[in-house]
Amino acid sequence: MFRALIPLATEFERLWGYNRAAPPSEKKPNVLVVGYGWAGRAFCENIDKSKYDVNVISPTPNFLNTPKLVQFPRIGYPRNLLAYNVVPVTGMLTEVVPIEKKILMKTGIYRPYDYLVLAVGSVPNTFGIKGAETCHFLKTLHDFGELKQLMRIGGNEKKSFEVIGAGPTGVEVAFELAESGSRVKLVEAGADILGGWSEVTRQCIRKELKEAGIELLVGCAVKEIGADVIYTSTGSLVRNNTIWTSGVKAPDFVSRGGFNKVGPQLQVANMNSVFAIGDIVAGPPGKGHGPPTAQNAVQQGKFLASYFNNDFAAEHPPYKYNEFCKILHTKDSIYVEYDGTTFIMPKMFGWILDKFIY
CATH class of the missing domain: 3.50.50.60 (FAD/NAD(P)-binding domain)
Structure with a gap:
């Protein structure tokens, strides 16, 4: 046959x-x-x-x-x-x-x-911070496979994570970890999360982070990462499982x-x-x-x-980026910033947004 x-x-x-x-x-x-x-x-x-x-x-x-x-x-x-x-x-x-x-x-x-x-x-940018190379990074399928394996170790035992960097990736990772039942600290060097996003969106996300049980530490720049401790500009944190999402290069x-x-x-x-x-x-x-x-x-x-x-035509216009919108996934919602306005949508519409934008 x-x-x-x-x-x-x-x-x-x-x-x-x-x-x-x-x-x-x-x-x-x-x-x-x-x-x-x-x-x-x-x-x-x-x-x-x-x-x-x-x-x-x-x-x-x-x-x-x-x-x-x-x-x-x-x-x-x-x-x-x-x-x-x-x-x-x-x-x-x-x-x-x-x-x-x-x-x-x-x-x-x-x-x-x-x-x-x-x-x-x-690739991840660690900015020359000592010990940052020992963190978990999230750039390849292998990286996420290691994280998945880490989350399985110990069965139902509640795990603790430190997520360094509160940009879109860091925020989304924090929500995913919290949804799996883990304890999460989200560490941001800047004065607030989500640089470049509107205050309306940031305020809503801060509220959701609190509701999800995620501890947010802003104005907390990482200075050095040791085997069991993270040294910051405001003191130190006990290190458990540290994920680095603080920049790329x-x-x-x-x-x-x-x-x-x-x-x-x-x-x-x-x-x-x-x-x-x-x-x-x-x-x-x-x-x-x-x-x-x-x-x-x-x-x-x-x-x-x-x-x-177009055979590399000389009259071909130069490249110009046109931002349609910004998208951020939280535990239950999708935040969309379009033309200065924030829209909150159910997660079920995520695949539609992907098809429409990409």
Whole structure:
């Protein structure tokens, strides 16, 4: 019976052009995309594959939806495969050799390209704080897998966590941990949570944090993290399970090679065939190309695909980030800031918002 299905599968591939194992055509330029988060996926889904062969270098052959990883320890992580007509290569990049148009993989193998798109995302920024490297980080599927395992250890025993950083990720993680029955301290160096959000939203979130039993410590900058204690600007805290969400930065090889310095078309300075999108080119107004958010990454990926599809036309408009809204998930609600107004929605509408915005 299964053999009878093989011709049907072959016909499906022929009609829909879905063949991961197909070798790149020599007639089309080879586009190598490194990373498959929001930016990489948006680029791959929108580039004209009748013009380009697209290969993706990624540690995992799945779309990495980092915002949804926050929910992973509790509900599991949905597997999202790569876009159609994209050839996945599981591996990690260690070096770019732009003069020779090739990259070096962690395995020691070089891979050539005609065009290179760096969408590697960001890494945690510990700001040189001693001991911060011993914290749990939340950037990869492996990180969240470790957290899930940690939450299982001890069975029903109530665990204690310290979440460093009260930005959107830190706040959402704190709610997820509290919902699992853990004791949570949310530590923020600034005077308040959620910098850049409206006072209306912050006031509502502070109330929800209190109702969820989450202890909020603001104006409490971490100075050093020891094995059993966290030293702060206001004293010290007993250390249990510490999660670091206090900032991100571009990977060292990106900064060292200047790959985060791009022009208006997201092309790396002085490198005609290399482009960069996503968190690695994010930054404040005048110093970057929008915030390190999924919304910005998707816009950049679509923009760059359009630039490729239009054959790098000189009249192609420069990239400009347009923020549609900000979204924050709490225990029972979704907060949406749009045009200066805060809307509170039931969590059941989350998937609709994702489809509408991304």
